[in-house]
Amino acid sequence: xxxxxxxxxxxxxxxxxxxxxxxxxxxxxxxxxxxxxxxxxxxxxxxxxxxxxxxxxxxxxxxxxxxxxxxxxxxxxxxxxxxxxxxxxxxxxxxxxxxxxxxxxxx
Numbered sequence: 168x169x170x171x172x173x174x175x176x177x178x179x180x181x182x183x184x185x186x187x188x189x190x191x192x193x194x195x196x197x198x199x200x201x202x203x204x205x206x207x208x209x210x211x212x213x214x215x216x217x218x219x220x221x222x223x224x225x226x227x228x229x230x231x232x233x234x235x236x237x238x239x240x241x242x243x244x245x246x247x248x249x250x251x252x253x254x255x256x257x258x259x260x261x262x263x264x265x266x267x268x269x270x271x272x273x274x
Contacts, residue, residue: 171262172199172234176227178244178269182208185243201238203230205249223249224256231260241265248272 173193175186183202190200204211206226207218227249231238240261242250247269254261 170197170199171237171239172201173239173241174227174230174234175200175202176223176240176242176246176250177202177205177208178242178246180208181243182210198239199234201230201234203227205246220249220252224252227253228257228260231257237262239263239265241267242269243267244269 175183175189177183177185182204184204186200186202190202193200203226205223206213207215207222213222223246227240231240231253237259238261240250240254240263242265244267247266250264250266250269251272254264
């Protein structure tokens with residue numbers, strides 16, 4: 168049985184590379200794993216004044232749209248904020264949110 172796709176979103180000062188140990192474990196368990204490097208981080212450069220939680224949420228939403236079915240969205244640390252923003256803006260794209268040692272905004 169194929170499981171839902173999952174997007175792993177890194178925290179501050181990290182890149183998608185931080186998921187290198189978790190990715191194969193999830194893949195072995197049937198998840199299609201996607202792990203973007205958010206704008207403004209190494210490998211996805213953007214001027215610091217042009218990066219915000221909205222920018223991060225836009226990147227997450229664009230990736231989720233490209234997958235074509237509702238995804239599990241996991242955010243670590245600072246990523247708790249942009250995954251919340253993305254899910255609030257486009258709830259139909261996400262089946263579950265998972266917060267791993269993450270900041271959670273008060274709405």
